[in-house]
Amino acid sequence: QVQLVESGGGSVQTGGSLRLSCVASPHTATLMAWFRQVPGKEREGVASIYVADKTYYAEFVKGRFTISQDNAKNTVYLEMSSLKPEDSGMYYCAGSTTAVVEGTIEADDFGYWGQGTQVAVSS
Numbered sequence: 298q299v300q301l302v303e304s305g306g307g308s309v310q311t312g313g314s315l316r317l318s319c320v321a322s323p324h325t326a327t328l329m330a331w332f333r334q335v336p337g338k339e340r341e342g343v344a345s346i347y348v349a350d351k352t353y354y355a356e357f358v359k360g361r362f363t364i365s366q367d368n369a370k371n372t373v374y375l376e377m378s379s380l381k382p383e384d385s386g387m388y389y390c391a392g393s394t395t396a397v398v399e400g401t402i403e404a405d406d407f408g409y410w411g412q413g414t415q416v417a418v419s420s
Contacts, residue, residue: 301410303411304318307417311420330342330401341355342401346364346365351400362377391409
């Protein structure tokens with residue numbers, strides 16, 4: 298069982314930056330990821346990191362977002378820059394420890410989820 302707690306969300310203007318954190322207990326999973334969701338839409342994958350090393354991104358965030366992991370702190374980060382209003386939403390941390398699929402950012406491949414942290418980007 299892995300528990301995930303996100304933090305770092307907030308309100309920023311277009312072009313701004315935020316860093317989201319996800320603390321995992323007792324430790325991070327083999328595959329960790331960030332997803333986001335807005336009301337009325339399905340949850341979409343943003344980025345994933347496999348064995349704290351290999352990173353994968355959705356096309357719409359490539360070059361703007363960076364996922365990283367600090368195993369000493371059991372924490373996964375999502376550095377977001379050049380934010381746009383369409384980046385607004387609830388951001389969720391997710392983890393997978395069984396039947397791990399490297400490179401996936403599909404919600405069905407993750408069994409552990411945090412409660413989310415809200416990001417609002419104004420124009």
